[in-house]
Amino acid sequence: MKETETGMDELIESTLLLTEKAFRELFPILPKEWLNLDLTTPQLKVVLLIYLSGPTRMSVIASALDVSLATATGVVDRLVKTDMVARGSDPNDRRVVLCRLSDKGEKQIAGLWQKAGDRVVMMFKALDRRKLQLVKDALEVLLEAGEVTKGQLQISNNSK
Numbered sequence: 380m381k382e383t384e385t386g387m388d389e390l391i392e393s394t395l396l397l398t399e400k401a402f403r404e405l406f407p408i409l410p411k412e413w414l415n416l417d418l419t420t421p422q423l424k425v426v427l428l429i430y431l432s433g434p435t436r437m438s439v440i441a442s443a444l445d446v447s448l449a450t451a452t453g454v455v456d457r458l459v460k461t462d463m464v465a466r467g468s469d470p471n472d473r474r475v476v477l478c479r480l481s482d483k484g485e486k487q488i489a490g491l492w493q494k495a496g497d498r499v500v501m502m503f504k505a506l507d508r509r510k511l512q513l514v515k516d517a518l519e520v521l522l523e524a525g526e527v528t529k530g531q532l533q534i535s536n537n538s539k
Contacts, residue, residue: 404498404502413491416487416491417461418458418463419454419457421444421446421454422454422457422458422463424443424444425440425444425451425454425455425458425464425478426458426463426464426480426484426488427488428440428443429464429478429479429480429484430480430484430485430488430489433479434467434477434478434479435477435478435479436469436475436476436477436478437451437452437455437476437478440454440455440478455478458484462481462483462484463480463481463483463484463487464478464479464480464481464484465478465479465480465481466478467479
């Protein structure tokens with residue numbers, strides 16, 4: 380292995396460790412809010428998937444959970460009964476069922492992200508302007524890398 384590859388691997392590893400520490404700084408405010416949700420793990424996964432992706436086909440939910448369509452339908456049925464998720468049809472193809480968060484589901488999940496956002500604001504306010512600008516610049520670079528590698532991730536996910 381080349382010297383530069385070894386150095387890059389070490390830099391990636393140390394950056395991952397710092398990222399984990401940063402997430403741990405955010406985590407203390409989340410457990411109470413997350414634990415108060417009356418959702419099973421599969422239900423939470425579905426709710427988060429829909430929150431992040433927007434209206435989602437049942438087949439996509441089943442694939443993301445790595446379960447059968449019938450199992451995914453059962454999970455979504457329970458979420459519909461608790462008014463966390465609503466079903467609708469695709470305006471382009473009425474045969475397609477789209478799942479979206481209900482108003483209640485949207486409010487609950489958005490509230491969880493808001494709590495984390497409040498903690499991030501506190502952390503940002505503890506920085507001086509120069510350091511905050513460094514954080515902003517680093518996040519912009521990271522998002523650019525995410526866009527560049529997004530296609531690679533989709534290819535590897537589709538090859539499972």
